[in-house]
Amino acid sequence: MTHRMMQRALAAKIGPAGATLGMWYFLRALWTEDGLTQRELSDRTGTMEPTTMAAIQVMEEKGLVTRARNAKDRRKMNVFLTPKGRALEAELLPLAADVVNAATKNYSPREIALLLDLLRGVQNNLAEAVGPADGEGDVPF
Numbered sequence: 001m002t003h004r005m006m007q008r009a010l011a012a013k014i015g016p017a018g019a020t021l022g023m024w025y026f027l028r029a030l031w032t033e034d035g036l037t038q039r040e041l042s043d044r045t046g047t048m049e050p051t052t053m054a055a056i057q058v059m060e061e062k063g064l065v066t067r068a069r070n071a072k073d074r075r076k077m078n079v080f081l082t083p084k085g086r087a088l089e090a091e092l093l094p095l096a097a098d099v100v101n102a103a104t105k106n107y108s109p110r111e112i113a114l115l116l117d118l119l120r121g122v123q124n125n126l127a128e129a130v131g132p133a134d135g136e137g138d139v140p141f
């Protein structure tokens with residue numbers, strides 16, 4: 001339930017800026033490392049390649065990304081942020097921080113650190129049980 005509430009809050013914050021929750025994860029990956037291949041984007045976001053391709057197409061239509069053939073392997077497509085897509089970083093990251101701040105407003109820095117440690121432990125335990133997810137270690141917002 002907490003995950004769903006966080007996603008709903010994030011979607012409500014970034015929606016007016018023209019970004020969807022689906023786009024958010026791909027934009028985050030590209031803000032960190034522009035020019036990823038479609039497969040690398042899938043790995044970083046933990047999504048299936050058809051989902052990634054559909055998201056890239058929508059972001060391309062919105063003028064947020066462009067695709068180009070990989071110079072070393074012509075079978076691969078690299079995804080690059082456009083200036084418009086790069087500019088969204090300055091607009092959307094503070095909105096995501098607002099969501100995190102709202103979620104943790106009554107907690108001390110020590111309690112927040114403990115919460116993050118506990119969540120990392122849960123993630124590690126689940127990775128041992130079912131295997132690591134693609135994009136493991138990425139922070140969703």
